Amino acid sequence: MDIRLLRYFAALADELHFGRAAARLNMSQPPLSQQIRLLEEEIGTPLFVRTHHRVELTAAGQTLKDQVPLIFAQIERALDLTRQTGRGQLGKLEIGMISSVMVGVIPRAMHVFRERYPDVSWNLREMTPAAQLAALSERRIDVCFFRMSHDDPNLCNEVLLYEPIMAVLPEMHRLASQDELALAELAGDPFVSFGLGQSRFADFLYQCCVQAGFTPRIRQQVIEVQTLLSLVRADFGVALLPASIANIAPAGVVFRPLSPAVPEVPLYAIYRADDVSPALKLFLDTIRELVAQDSRAPASEPANAQRIEAVFTARVPAPRTSSRKP
Numbered sequence: 001m002d003i004r005l006l007r008y009f010a011a012l013a014d015e016l017h018f019g020r021a022a023a024r025l026n027m028s029q030p031p032l033s034q035q036i037r038l039l040e041e042e043i044g045t046p047l048f049v050r051t052h053h054r055v056e057l058t059a060a061g062q063t064l065k066d067q068v069p070l071i072f073a074q075i076e077r078a079l080d081l082t083r084q085t086g087r088g089q090l091g092k093l094e095i096g097m098i099s100s101v102m103v104g105v106i107p108r109a110m111h112v113f114r115e116r117y118p119d120v121s122w123n124l125r126e127m128t129p130a131a132q133l134a135a136l137s138e139r140r141i142d143v144c145f146f147r148m149s150h151d152d153p154n155l156c157n158e159v160l161l162y163e164p165i166m167a168v169l170p171e172m173h174r175l176a177s178q179d180e181l182a183l184a185e186l187a188g189d190p191f192v193s194f195g196l197g198q199s200r201f202a203d204f205l206y207q208c209c210v211q212a213g214f215t216p217r218i219r220q221q222v223i224e225v226q227t228l229l230s231l232v233r234a235d236f237g238v239a240l241l242p243a244s245i246a247n248i249a250p251a252g253v254v255f256r257p258l259s260p261a262v263p264e265v266p267l268y269a270i271y272r273a274d275d276v277s278p279a280l281k282l283f284l285d286t287i288r289e290l291v292a293q294d295s296r297a298p299a300s301e302p303a304n305a306q307r308i309e310a311v312f313t314a315r316v317p318a319p320r321t322s323s324r325k326p
Helices: 003-015 018-024 029-043 059-087 105-116 129-137 200-211 225-233 243-248 278-293 302-312
Strands: 048-050 055-057 091-097 120-126 143-146 155-163 165-170 190-194 217-222 239-242 253-257 265-272
Touching (some): 003 018, 003 029, 003 059, 018 029, 055 059, 091 129, 091 278, 105 120, 105 278, 120 278, 129 143, 143 278, 155 278, 165 225, 190 200, 190 225, 200 239, 217 225, 225 239, 225 243, 239 243, 243 253, 265 278
Parallel strands (some): 091 120, 091 143, 190 217
Antiparallel strands (some): 143 265, 155 265, 165 239, 165 253
């Protein structure tokens, strides 16, 4: 139905006079009469009783008059919701994650995003890295975050920030009292690691040890970062982790800088290259804004990413190092 017919009807139902209604609508009377007849034909029932002296609503016309404001209100709401969705202020995001990236800027960005855009709902999906990549390709999630990039032409790998890698020790460890330590000093210690073969980040950390001159003796491989931290606290072994994980470390676990520093590790936002979701754009913009506020590295440093990949593939690295203290 042409919405203009309802507007013509509403004016005539208010005025109950074709001349006044036509003037209100800035049109002449004959076209108005024609449009009202078209509406009655489309609905299939008379809406007005017409005489030479007056115009009255039929019972059906009165019912439609009562409903028209609700129809217009619903149309306006639909248009408003459409505009909000187009601006990214309404919608839904499915976010893939593993616990080791849910520290620092990502949870902060979620909080800020929720405050700014309360009508955008989002859902966290805890999944293994392989499951996240499959879910991205199948459009079951919209974005996920990894420490390593993934070579897929259908995915965008956006570097959000770089973090230093730190040694993670039980507080009674022989090196825990040092301000910093060399990675090679941990050559004789057992390690707790994320799963080798399942985590490219774990493989990267393994190669860092190899580049430091030793093959790490991995006592236990885990999935969750909290499990890793608990095992370190229990003196089950030492570990290597990004500096931001120190924010969730339990008592009894200490983080120490490495000197010389190993290559800083990136945090990537990974999403589909063809995704034009306004809500996703606003979410990523929120993360970028917080990263900039933290004076982190620019969001795109491909040369440094290659250097890190050089370590990952066991070539001699040209590391990106930092003198920053966490």
